[in-house]
Amino acid sequence: MRKLLLLFLIVNCFVLKAQNNQYLYDEAFTTLSEMLEEKRPLNFKKAVFTVENAYLDGLLDTISLNDQINFLKKLSIKIRENSKLEYQEKDSLIVKKYASLFAVIKDSLFMVNQKGKEFIHLPFNYDFEDVFGHQDWSKMFVSKLLSSHIGNCHSIPYLYKIVAQEIGVTANLALAPNHIYIKHRSVKNGWYNTELTSGIFPIDAWIMASGYVHLDAIRNGVYMKALTEKESIALCLVDLAQGYQKAEIYDLDFVIKCANKALEYFPNYVNAMILKTEAKGKKIENILSSYNTDFRSVRKYPKTHAIFKEIEKELAIIHKLGYRQMPEEMYLDWLVSLKKEKQKYANKKINTFNTKTN
Numbered sequence: 613m614r615k616l617l618l619l620f621l622i623v624n625c626f627v628l629k630a631q632n633n634q635y636l637y638d639e640a641f642t643t644l645s646e647m648l649e650e651k652r653p654l655n656f657k658k659a660v661f662t663v664e665n666a667y668l669d670g671l672l673d674t675i676s677l678n679d680q681i682n683f684l685k686k687l688s689i690k691i692r693e694n695s696k697l698e699y700q701e702k703d704s705l706i707v708k709k710y711a712s713l714f715a716v717i718k719d720s721l722f723m724v725n726q727k728g729k730e731f732i733h734l735p736f737n738y739d740f741e742d743v744f745g746h747q748d749w750s751k752m753f754v755s756k757l758l759s760s761h762i763g764n765c766h767s768i769p770y771l772y773k774i775v776a777q778e779i780g781v782t783a784n785l786a787l788a789p790n791h792i793y794i795k796h797r798s799v800k801n802g803w804y805n806t807e808l809t810s811g812i813f814p815i816d817a818w819i820m821a822s823g824y825v826h827l828d829a830i831r832n833g834v835y836m837k838a839l840t841e842k843e844s845i846a847l848c849l850v851d852l853a854q855g856y857q858k859a860e861i862y863d864l865d866f867v868i869k870c871a872n873k874a875l876e877y878f879p880n881y882v883n884a885m886i887l888k889t890e891a892k893g894k895k896i897e898n899i900l901s902s903y904n905t906d907f908r909s910v911r912k913y914p915k916t917h918a919i920f921k922e923i924e925k926e927l928a929i930i931h932k933l934g935y936r937q938m939p940e941e942m943y944l945d946w947l948v949s950l951k952k953e954k955q956k957y958a959n960k961k962i963n964t965f966n967t968k969t970n
Contacts, residue, residue, distance in 0.1 A: 633669060634863070637856050640666040641870060644849050647842075648877050654841045657681070657774045659848040664753045667855040672755060680758045684771075685778040687721070687733060688712045701799040709781045710796055710806075717772055718811040736771065737762050738809045738947075744790075744940060749858040752851070765791045765947075768808045773844070784838035785847065789824040789938035791947075792847075795838040801961050803838065810950045818957040822946045828934030833880050846878035853887055864898075867891040882935045889923050889930075896920060 640662045646652045647659060665672035692712040699707050715721065721733040739762040745752040754771050757763035763771070769785055769792045776783035786795040786805070794806040807814050819825055819836055829835045839847070853870035856862075871888035874881055896916045900906055903913065911917045938946075950957055 633666070633859055636666040636670050637852065637866065640852055641849070641866075641873070644845055644852065645873055647845050648873070654845065656770075656777060656841065656844055656848075659845050660754055660770055660774065660851075663848050663852045663855060664750075664755050666852065667749065667753075667859065668755075677755055677758060681775060681778060684716050684775050687723075688716045688775065688779050690723075691715050691721070699798075699800065703799045706781055707798050709776075709779055710783075710798075713772065713776055713779065713781075713783075714806065716775065717768065717808060734761055735811075736768055736808075738768070739764055740944070743944065745858075749855055765793070765809050769794055772806075772808055784840075785844050786838055787835050788819045789822050789835070789936075789946075790940070790943045797838075801959075804959055804962055807950065809947055810954075812950065812954055812957075813959040813962040814950060814957045815959045818950055821949070821957070822938060822942075824936045824938040824942075826934035826936055828932070829936075830934070832933045834882050834933050834935055839878075843878040843881070846874040846881055846884065849874040850881070850884050850887055864891045864895050880933055882930055882933060885926060885930050889926050892919050892923050892926075896923075 643652070643662050644659055647654050661672060661674055661677065665674070688709070689712070692708050695708075695712065695715075697704065697708045697711055701707070716733070718735045720735055722730065723733055724730050736757060739751065739760075742748055742751055743764050745764075745766075750756045751764065752766045754763075754767050754774065757767040757771055769783075772794055773783040773785060784795045786793050794808065795803055796806055797803050805814050805816065805818075807818075816836060825835050830837075849870045853867045856866060856870075868888055868891050871884045871891070874884040875888075878884065896910055896919050897907065899913070899916050899919075900909060903909070905912075909916075910920050
């Protein structure tokens with residue numbers, strides 16, 4: 613009797629947890645959707661932490677996170693007030709904010725607090741272990757980055773954009789194969805790239821050097837495009853769906869709903885398209901499994917055949933947009949190449965971003 617009661621309690625605990633998680637994910641979807649639909653203000657920081665909170669079962673400490681972000685904001689302001697910038701154009705104040713923010717994220721800074729105590733602010737570095745979050749999805753999170761000071765090409769650009777918002781400037785996210793970076797615009801230099809994994813300003817040729825950027829992908833805004841605020845929120849919707857897949861409450865319709873909403877506001881967002889086709893493929897597998905058969909029978913049943921035709925059509929669109937899948941090991945080699953060949957890929961025009969403390 614005791615064993616049966618214990619089993620009942622365990623099962624009931626899992627059911628309640630799943631229901632609570634589903635509520636958190638539904639609530640997060642509503643929050644992001646209402647931002648996109650302009651029913652509430654666009655707020656990238658809130659969008660990011662809403663996604664992370666859903667995955668962390670509602671336990672994200674946003675008070676502590678906001679305190680840490682506020683510290684980075686104040687640090688950026690202090691650097692700006694005590695530094696000189698070799699840039700004299702009419703947007704020099706904005707560019708100086710970019711420079712101070714870059715220093716906060718990528719430089720070691722020797723500081724003295726109000727009590728006269730010296731301390732070092734360490735840079736946020738790249739974590740080469742489990743860079744895609746296969747083993748630990750929270751490695752993709754800004755909250756994890758803030759607590760550990762190591763992150764990846766997902767969390768570091770996200771944090772940069774969040775702090776930029778706090779100091780009153782725009783930081784546009786941009787996409788490359790398996791990668792996110794920052795694009796800024798200045799009067800003197802036009803659009804330029806800020807690469808936070810290696811801490812340099814690479815020319816566009818570096819993106820092309822990956823070997824997986826088709827010209828059609830650039831023309832169609834798949835890669836190298838400065839994303840709008842709504843397109844950045846669309847990225848968060850796919851993050852939400854991916855985190856949902858990692859959790860053990862797997863409703864394929866929810867994943868597809870997230871992808872569809874993201875595509876409403878970022879129609880050529882390939883990651884959302886791929887997410888959607890993979891979810892549909894899993895749907896086919898589940899239906900065929902219920903018939904005690906496998907994928908070889910996909911055309912045999914009207915329901916699975918119809919879904920399969922949708923997938924074929926969507927994959928053709930993805931290919932036409934210029935998307936080519938980049939193997940993970942090649943991605944890492946490509947990232948490392950930027951550090952090894954800095955002189956080859958560094959934008960020589962961006963030589964005014966070195967701040968000198970007074």
